[in-house]
Amino acid sequence: MSDTQEVDIIDQVVSQEYKYGFSTDIEMETAPMGLSEDIVRFISSKKNEPEWMLEWRLKAYRYWLTLEEPNWQNFDLKPINYQDIIYYAAPKEKIKLDSLDQVDPELLKTFEKLGISLSEQKRLSGVAVDAVFDSVSIATTFKDQLYEKGVIFCAISEALHEHPELVKKYIGSVVPYTDNYFSALNAAVFSDGSFVYIPKGVRCPMELSTYFRINAENTGQFERTLIIADDNSYVSYLEGCTAPMRDENQLHAAVVELIAMEKAEIKYSTVQNWYPGDKDGKGGIYNFVTKRGSCEGAHSKISWTQVETGSAITWKYPSCILKGDYSTGEFFSVAVTNNRQIADTGTKMIHIGKHTKSRIVSKGISAGKSHNSYRGLVKVNKRAENARNHTQCDSMLIGDRSGAHTFPYIEINNKTAQVEHEASTSKIGEDQIFYCNQRGIGTEEAVGLIVNGFCKEVLNQLPMEFAVEAQKLLAVSLEGSVG
Amino acid sequence: MLIENIKTAFTQYKDQAEVSGFSALREQAYHEFEKLGLPTTKNEEWKYTNLKVLANTNFESTCLSSGNVKAFLQNALLNKITANKLVFVNGTFNAELSEIIEKDNSIYITNLAKARSLHAEIFNQHFGKYANIENNALNSLNTALLSDGAFVYVPTNKTVEFPIFIVNIADSSDVNVLNQPRNLIIVEKSASVHLIEMYYSLGSNSVFTNVVNEIYANENSHVEHYKIQQQEGESYHNNFTQIFQEANTNVNHVTLTLDGTLVRNNLHFYLNGQNCNSLLYGLYMPHGNCLVDNHTRVDHAQPNCNSNELYKGIMMDKSVAVFNGKIMVHLDAQKTNAYQRNQNILLSDEATVNTKPQLEIFADDVKCTHGATIGQLDEEPMFYLRSRGIPEDVARKMLLNAFADDIAEKIKIPELVKLLEEEIEKKL
Numbered sequence: 001m002s003d004t005q006e007v008d009i010i011d012q013v014v015s016q017e018y019k020y021g022f023s024t025d026i027e028m029e030t031a032p033m034g035l036s037e038d039i040v041r042f043i044s045s046k047k048n049e050p051e052w053m054l055e056w057r058l059k060a061y062r063y064w065l066t067l068e069e070p071n072w073q074n075f076d077l078k079p080i081n082y083q084d085i086i087y088y089a090a091p092k093e094k095i096k097l098d099s100l101d102q103v104d105p106e107l108l109k110t111f112e113k114l115g116i117s118l119s120e121q122k123r124l125s126g127v128a129v130d131a132v133f134d135s136v137s138i139a140t141t142f143k144d145q146l147y148e149k150g151v152i153f154c155a156i157s158e159a160l161h162e163h164p165e166l167v168k169k170y171i172g173s174v175v176p177y178t179d180n181y182f183s184a185l186n187a188a189v190f191s192d193g194s195f196v197y198i199p200k201g202v203r204c205p206m207e208l209s210t211y212f213r214i215n216a217e218n219t220g221q222f223e224r225t226l227i228i229a230d231d232n233s234y235v236s237y238l239e240g241c242t243a244p245m246r247d248e249n250q251l252h253a254a255v256v257e258l259i260a261m262e263k264a265e266i267k268y269s270t271v272q273n274w275y276p277g278d279k280d281g282k283g284g285i286y287n288f289v290t291k292r293g294s295c296e297g298a299h300s301k302i303s304w305t306q307v308e309t310g311s312a313i314t315w316k317y318p319s320c321i322l323k324g325d326y327s328t329g330e331f332f333s334v335a336v337t338n339n340r341q342i343a344d345t346g347t348k349m350i351h352i353g354k355h356t357k358s359r360i361v362s363k364g365i366s367a368g369k370s371h372n373s374y375r376g377l378v379k380v381n382k383r384a385e386n387a388r389n390h391t392q393c394d395s396m397l398i399g400d401r402s403g404a405h406t407f408p409y410i411e412i413n414n415k416t417a418q419v420e421h422e423a424s425t426s427k428i429g430e431d432q433i434f435y436c437n438q439r440g441i442g443t444e445e446a447v448g449l450i451v452n453g454f455c456k457e458v459l460n461q462l463p464m465e466f467a468v469e470a471q472k473l474l475a476v477s478l479e480g481s482v483g
Numbered sequence: 484m485l486i487e488n489i490k491t492a493f494t495q496y497k498d499q500a501e502v503s504g505f506s507a508l509r510e511q512a513y514h515e516f517e518k519l520g521l522p523t524t525k526n527e528e529w530k531y532t533n534l535k536v537l538a539n540t541n542f543e544s545t546c547l548s549s550g551n552v553k554a555f556l557q558n559a560l561l562n563k564i565t566a567n568k569l570v571f572v573n574g575t576f577n578a579e580l581s582e583i584i585e586k587d588n589s590i591y592i593t594n595l596a597k598a599r600s601l602h603a604e605i606f607n608q609h610f611g612k613y614a615n616i617e618n619n620a621l622n623s624l625n626t627a628l629l630s631d632g633a634f635v636y637v638p639t640n641k642t643v644e645f646p647i648f649i650v651n652i653a654d655s656s657d658v659n660v661l662n663q664p665r666n667l668i669i670v671e672k673s674a675s676v677h678l679i680e681m682y683y684s685l686g687s688n689s690v691f692t693n694v695v696n697e698i699y700a701n702e703n704s705h706v707e708h709y710k711i712q713q714q715e716g717e718s719y720h721n722n723f724t725q726i727f728q729e730a731n732t733n734v735n736h737v738t739l740t741l742d743g744t745l746v747r748n749n750l751h752f753y754l755n756g757q758n759c760n761s762l763l764y765g766l767y768m769p770h771g772n773c774l775v776d777n778h779t780r781v782d783h784a785q786p787n788c789n790s791n792e793l794y795k796g797i798m799m800d801k802s803v804a805v806f807n808g809k810i811m812v813h814l815d816a817q818k819t820n821a822y823q824r825n826q827n828i829l830l831s832d833e834a835t836v837n838t839k840p841q842l843e844i845f846a847d848d849v850k851c852t853h854g855a856t857i858g859q860l861d862e863e864p865m866f867y868l869r870s871r872g873i874p875e876d877v878a879r880k881m882l883l884n885a886f887a888d889d890i891a892e893k894i895k896i897p898e899l900v901k902l903l904e905e906e907i908e909k910k911l
Contacts, residue, residue, distance in 0.1 A: 072527065382832075382833075395842075395844070397844065397846075397847035397849075398847065399847060400814075400815065400817070400846055400847045400848070401814075402845075402847065403843070403844060403845045404842070404844045405841075405842060405843045405844065406840075406841060406842045406853070407839065407841050408839060408840060408841070408855070409837070409839050410836070410837065410838045410839065410855055410857065411835070411836075411837045412827075412829070412835065412836045412837070412838075412857045413835045414829075414832065415798075415829035415830065415831060415832050415834060415859055416859065417829070417857060417858070418857070418858045418859075419855070419856065419857040419858070420854070420855070420856050420857075421838075421840065421853075421854055421855040421856070422852070422853075422854045423840070423842065423852060423853050423854065424850075424851065424852040425842060425844050425849060425850070425851040425852070426849075426850060427847045427848055427849075
């Protein structure tokens with residue numbers, strides 16, 4: 001393939017539009033701009049929260065004030081002005097909704113446009129959705145059906161009223177507000193998010209899903225997800241997100257906590273498609289998320305799958321704390337960056353229990369002038385007998401101005417541990433393209449095939465509905481970008 | 484306390500020295516050190532290696548040796564092979580024990596202090612040009628207080644027939660000693676040299692050796708460089724080696740860490756021309772409470788270069804091993820092949836391994852892989868040997884020898900291989 005052709009194709013990719021970039025004109029209720037104790041109180045009172053919750057938020061806020069923004073990351077981050085952000089924005093809709101008919105039709109249209117159906121008639125899709133618009137959970141579908149099984153799936157603000165004991169017990173137990181800068185900020189100002197509880201012995205009958213949308217200007221989104229799987233239960237949870245195109249960088253600092261009891265299994269899948277900014281790196285979402293799961297009981301399992309295609313900067317490390325004996329942690333990731341996007345992502349696997357296993361598969365694809373970093377930690381504690389880890393992180397570079405970086409930390413304190421790490425970096429081989437061309441497959445299609453093959457191990461982990469979406473996303477972000 | 488010792492040493496030095504360009508460099512280095520202080524574990528590069536214990540010990544930086552170095556060296560490797568020998572005791576050149584057998588007068592094999600006046604032009608052209616002092620406290624410290632070291636200059640088209648043996652002995656018979664050896668090796672176009680850098684210690688007090696090596700390989704040259712750390716007892720060792728390669732050069736490096744309480748090796752390669760080959764091999768066998776930290780960095784600044792790295796470790800007792808391998812492929816360094824592997828065997832429950840194989844890549848047409856493994860001896864080969872009547876301890880040694888052999892086979896001096904085998908035997 002000639003150089004000019006290559007440049008053409010890269011240009012095409014660069015000019016690829018972000019198709020979720022519209023914004024919805026809807027009446028919003030927002031908090032005043034900026035952050036102070038008053039704002040924390042304001043958010044708490046908006047949610048009618050119990051006193052202990054407000055106390056917790058305030059403690060987190062005061063702790064946050066003592067912290068400094070981290071600076072160890074592998075990219076330049078312009079200091080964020082935390083007073084320039086609106087911490088609470090909600091569609092103006094005061095009455096509690098009983099059914100979807102009462103939801104603002106404008107909102108429903110938005111979700112329709114995003115390809116998420118909130119209408120329960122579409123049972124075929126078989127996915128229960130909790131839609132979070134800016135700061136507030138709009139609607140949760142299939143709630144009643146789930147409730148029959150004893151599954152609690154609702155907005156976290158609702159759970160605070162209906163199941164305060166569960167929330168109080170588990171919130172902050174995996175990601176305490178002292179964990180890091182952004183988790184402290186989130187604990188202080190989080191507005192909503194999803195809450196899931198799967199009782200003992202229940203296999204959740206459908207996929208649960210949350211859809212996040214940032215709509216309002218200058219807002220930050222700070223949601224919090226808490227999933228508890230009790231003994232012998234199973235749940236698969238999906239998360240998707242989009243945002244309108246805006247020139248400013250918007251901050252998204254969420255916290256996700258997973259708790260798996262004995263023999264429970266949680267599968268958490270993310271397809272992240274926040275607005276990545278334009279081709280010069282203007283605008284886009286800062287996606288700084290703390291995600292962590294704790295395998296509390298023996299034989300429990302937590303599996304993270306993520307497809308990261310959006311955001312100006314993605315900075316997150318979904319992690320597993322393997323406390324229970326024989327517990328398993330998995331991390332499957334595809335991160336695609338283009339233009340001036342940055343991804344600094346990876347995982348932490350902390351082996352504490354005996355016979356714990358973890359597996360990491362990370363695939364990074366960088367195109368344009370973007371940079372993609374894998375940063376991971378595998379830690380085997382002294383008492384974690386017979387721990388096992390396998391890590392594989394592969395990078396693919398498209399165009400000679402992109403970068404791929406790996407920072408794997410491996411800390412082993414037990415001789416029975418078996419830890420393997422492999423990594424490779426490559427580009428799409430000319431011979432691979434040639435092979436396809438020879439058989440009548442066009443270059444663009446060939447690239448799609450090869451990238452899909454490169455990511456297959458991860459895409460296979462996604463639930464059906466998301467696998468299709470993720471494959472499409474990959475095709476859109478990388479259409480014919482390699483020569 | 485170490486900081487105060489260094490301050491006194493530097494003031495003493497300043498009182499004696501005449502003003503020259505060199506002392507200005509020292510002054511600058513000292514200020515850099517003062518500004519930075521000793522690295523702490525907050526520094527990402529020193530995350531797993533704590534120098535706190537050093538800071539609380541008193542060290543003497545200029546002291547004479549009272550031990551019988553000659554007797555000590557009697558049975559050392561040094562006397563078993565034919566080589567050019569440069570011996571330094573507590574940082575001072577020892578002419579009696581040194582011996583230059585190279586007959587070609589155009590090849591300079593001497594000590595740094597002498598070279599500074601005798602070969603001033605070459606010295607000034609290269610000294611301090613490769614090992615950075617900015618933001619590097621220990622390099623600054625070495626530059627500020629360096630006493631002496633080896634100086635080797637191999638002119639164009641020359642080959643040094645026999646290996647050059649650079650021996651550093653730290654004699655702590657009377658006090659805790661602080662040594663700052665500094666070696667400068669210049670290999671001109673199409674020249675070739677074989678270097679062996681060896682560290683011993685004598686006496687029962689603490690030793691802190693802080694080495695800086697600068698090796699410059701001009702076009703088409705070939706360098707073999709082995710570094711062997713055998714300082715026993717309370718010895719702290721920090722080594723910074725910067726190898727600067729021009730086009731079409733081959734550099735093979737082997738680091739053997741056989742002893743030492745705390746050993747930190749910083750091995751940096753900078754590939755400044757096309758078609759370079761760099762090979763980095765290392766073996767470490769810490770025991771007791773020892774800590775071995777290998778930090779390597781290969782900068783692929785130009786296209787079409789190859790680098791291959793293999794570090795292996797056998798961990799005993801409560802020892803700690805740290806490995807941090809960084810490969811930087813710069814913008815436009817296309818067609819780079821860079822491979823890196825770190826393998827560790829844990830023989831004890833209390834040993835710790837922290838490894839971080841790191842890649843930073845800014846070019847797309849490259850082949851880079853890295854890998855790290857940590858585990859125990861394989862059960863299957865063990866079973867195979869046992870089932871053929873070989874006792875467990877013998878079988879274990881055989882397997883560990885085989886594990887170490889990947890590194891041993893890269894060493895081109897049979898006597899050194901033998902020494903390594905003996906060491907493995909002794910340790911297990």
